[in-house]
Amino acid sequence: MKLYELTIKKAHLLLKKKEISSQELTRAVLDRIDAVEEHVGAYITVDSEMALAQAKIADKEISRGNISPLTGIPLALKDLICTKGLRTTCASRILENFVPPYDATVVKKLKKQAAVIVGKSNMDEFAMGSSNEHSGIKLTHNPWDQTRIPGGSSGGSAAATAADMCIGSLGSDTGGSIRQPASHCGVVGMKPTYGRVSRFGLVAFASSLDQIGPLTKDVTDCAILMNVISGYDSSDSTSVPEDVPDYTLSLNDGLKGMVVGIPNEYSAAEGLDRDVSDAVKKAVKKIQEMGAGCVEVSLPHTEHAVAAYYVIAPSEASSNLARYDGVKYGYRDKNKKSLMEMYKSTRSRGFGPEVQRRIIIGTYSLSAGYYDAYYGKASQVRTLIIEDFKKAFKSCDVILSPVAPTPAFKIGEKVDDPLTMYLSDIFTLSANLAGIPGISVPCGFSSKGLPIGLQIMAKHFEEEKLFKVAYNFEQATDFHKKKPNLDKPEPNKV
Amino acid sequence: MKITKEEVLHVANLARLDVDKVLIDKFAAQIGTILEYVDTLNRVDTKEVTPTSHAIFLTNAFRDDDERQSFDSDSVLSNAPEKEDGNFIVPKVINS
Numbered sequence: 001m002k003l004y005e006l007t008i009k010k011a012h013l014l015l016k017k018k019e020i021s022s023q024e025l026t027r028a029v030l031d032r033i034d035a036v037e038e039h040v041g042a043y044i045t046v047d048s049e050m051a052l053a054q055a056k057i058a059d060k061e062i063s064r065g066n067i068s069p070l071t072g073i074p075l076a077l078k079d080l081i082c083t084k085g086l087r088t089t090c091a092s093r094i095l096e097n098f099v100p101p102y103d104a105t106v107v108k109k110l111k112k113q114a115a116v117i118v119g120k121s122n123m124d125e126f127a128m129g130s131s132n133e134h135s136g137i138k139l140t141h142n143p144w145d146q147t148r149i150p151g152g153s154s155g156g157s158a159a160a161t162a163a164d165m166c167i168g169s170l171g172s173d174t175g176g177s178i179r180q181p182a183s184h185c186g187v188v189g190m191k192p193t194y195g196r197v198s199r200f201g202l203v204a205f206a207s208s209l210d211q212i213g214p215l216t217k218d219v220t221d222c223a224i225l226m227n228v229i230s231g232y233d234s235s236d237s238t239s240v241p242e243d244v245p246d247y248t249l250s251l252n253d254g255l256k257g258m259v260v261g262i263p264n265e266y267s268a269a270e271g272l273d274r275d276v277s278d279a280v281k282k283a284v285k286k287i288q289e290m291g292a293g294c295v296e297v298s299l300p301h302t303e304h305a306v307a308a309y310y311v312i313a314p315s316e317a318s319s320n321l322a323r324y325d326g327v328k329y330g331y332r333d334k335n336k337k338s339l340m341e342m343y344k345s346t347r348s349r350g351f352g353p354e355v356q357r358r359i360i361i362g363t364y365s366l367s368a369g370y371y372d373a374y375y376g377k378a379s380q381v382r383t384l385i386i387e388d389f390k391k392a393f394k395s396c397d398v399i400l401s402p403v404a405p406t407p408a409f410k411i412g413e414k415v416d417d418p419l420t421m422y423l424s425d426i427f428t429l430s431a432n433l434a435g436i437p438g439i440s441v442p443c444g445f446s447s448k449g450l451p452i453g454l455q456i457m458a459k460h461f462e463e464e465k466l467f468k469v470a471y472n473f474e475q476a477t478d479f480h481k482k483k484p485n486l487d488k489p490e491p492n493k494v
Numbered sequence: 495m496k497i498t499k500e501e502v503l504h505v506a507n508l509a510r511l512d513v514d515k516v517l518i519d520k521f522a523a524q525i526g527t528i529l530e531y532v533d534t535l536n537r538v539d540t541k542e543v544t545p546t547s548h549a550i551f552l553t554n555a556f557r558d559d560d561e562r563q564s565f566d567s568d569s570v571l572s573n574a575p576e577k578e579d580g581n582f583i584v585p586k587v588i589n590s
Contacts, residue, residue, distance in 0.1 A: 101569035195550045237555040329573035344512040363509040379545030435549025
């Protein structure tokens with residue numbers, strides 16, 4: 001096995017036994033990035049020098065007997081997680097040269113364990129998108145088929161993880177931005193409960209929906225990363241002071257006694273691809289065979305989730321993105337003489353079209369005369385969506401569903417049709433509106449060989465149940481062991 | 495048309511955006527389609543439903559009012575596009 005193919009757990013064991021060094025492992029990952037980056041395009045910034053310096057520190061710690069689960073492990077971070085001294089762009093021209101003066105809380109936690117940060121991964125600008133095509137910096141290709149999107153907005157993290165260009169990664173999820181690219185790239189991705197992981201140092205998109213989470217090669221690695229990044233942080237006023245269990249302990253239990261719920265509304269969803277539907281049905285059957293009970297549940301407001309989300313998220317975004325004014329940081333159009341002209345020109349040149357569309361929709365929804373009809377109404381529908389989940393979880397432990405209605409679509413297919421793109425978030429964004437956790441775990445391949453993910457959702461702070469179901473399912477299948485073939489990349493058909 | 499070109503320009507101005515003249519028709523059409531879709535929310539009966547702005551039941555988060563280390567001015571200014579003597583530079587705001 002090549003070193004870059006290792007999981008976090010396996011790499012940790014080899015580092016602990018001193019069979020490999022972090023510098024060897026980091027070098028292998030950097031070489032892998034050099035070899036395949038031109039075909040995948042997963043990274044905005046790779047800092048080999050810094051990564052190797054961190055690896056050297058990790059090796060020193062290990063030689064002293066100080067080893068934690070992430071010590072010396074090369075990781076990728078989505079480029080909206082602030083890293084002190086390392087450029088953080090949000091894939092936006094407006095932050096193209098932004099170098100944060102501080103680390104996000106999650107980064108501090110990784111550094112405390114002497115993890116290695118190999119680079120910052122590509123994304124849709126300010127995390128607004130489901131395909132990475134809205135990146136203002138570059139295009140990321142799906143490692144399984146380079147003519148297709150990797151998903152978004154954490155598409156760079158998902159593609160880097162799938163293509164072994166890192167050992168594991170972090171992304172952020174506002175409406176499916178971890179789970180959907182994880183599904184499209186055949187890796188595991190978790191959106192934790194809102195408030196579980198500190199958002200301090202995560203560049204804000206929609207503050208009541210955003211949550212940082214892991215994208216990893218398997219479920220065990222996801223639990224290992226969650227153990228490190230979870231927990232209360234006084235710097236984030238929405239962080240929840242709840243104890244964090246050891247998630248790896250929930251990986252061994254069987255599924256007997258558990259009840260899984262299947263939402264009626266999801267199988268009837270418009271545009272659900274046959275291959276996706278079949279793969280999810282087979283996964284449900286498998287989970288039942290392993291001893292879980294199965295009930296039908298109803299989430300009657302599902303059909304309104306997309307509309308509610310695309311009012312709430314842009315509203316919050318329009319407010320959050322007001323801070324990019326060309327004064328404190330980021331790009332500024334220096335040719336403008338008046339303050340107002342400077343603001344307008346800076347923001348119009350700095351933000352890409354999707355970000356501008358959402359700022360306009362959000363500003364419109366919040367403006368006098370429209371507030372009640374849009375933001376107010378959407379916030380009420382959000383309550384109904386939360387009630388739906390509460391009722392459903394009375395009869396089941398977890399809910400199973402597809403992650404995305406189709407496998408990864410073609411680059412360019414939906415980019416000019418924002419509404420169609422938005423509708424592809426139908427299965428994931430309800431979890432953000434309700435603040436509940438969700439995980440995507442590989443559950444099959446389409447007839448074209450594209451990965452398909454199974455989504456598992458649970459009540460607030462019941463990540464352990466997600467890990468339990470995901471792990472048992474993963475161990476009974478081998479979808480997570482398959483890897484995209486990048487050794488002989490296809491000619492670029494785009 | 496759900497939203498006119500003029501309305502888009504008005505809202506863009508409120509949001510301090512200068513929408514590209516070439517893009518405005520496309521923008522107005524796309525935003526119109528999205529807003530029309532959002533109008534499907536009117537089919538939902540929300541009488542007496544309390545709106546949710548935050549999905550986790552946390553109320554106010556307080557911390558002790560202790561003195562803490564904050565950023566020095568060099569770090570705060572480190573990303574400023576224009577700065578001078580420890581200050582951010584902005585275009586002239588008040589006309590003499």
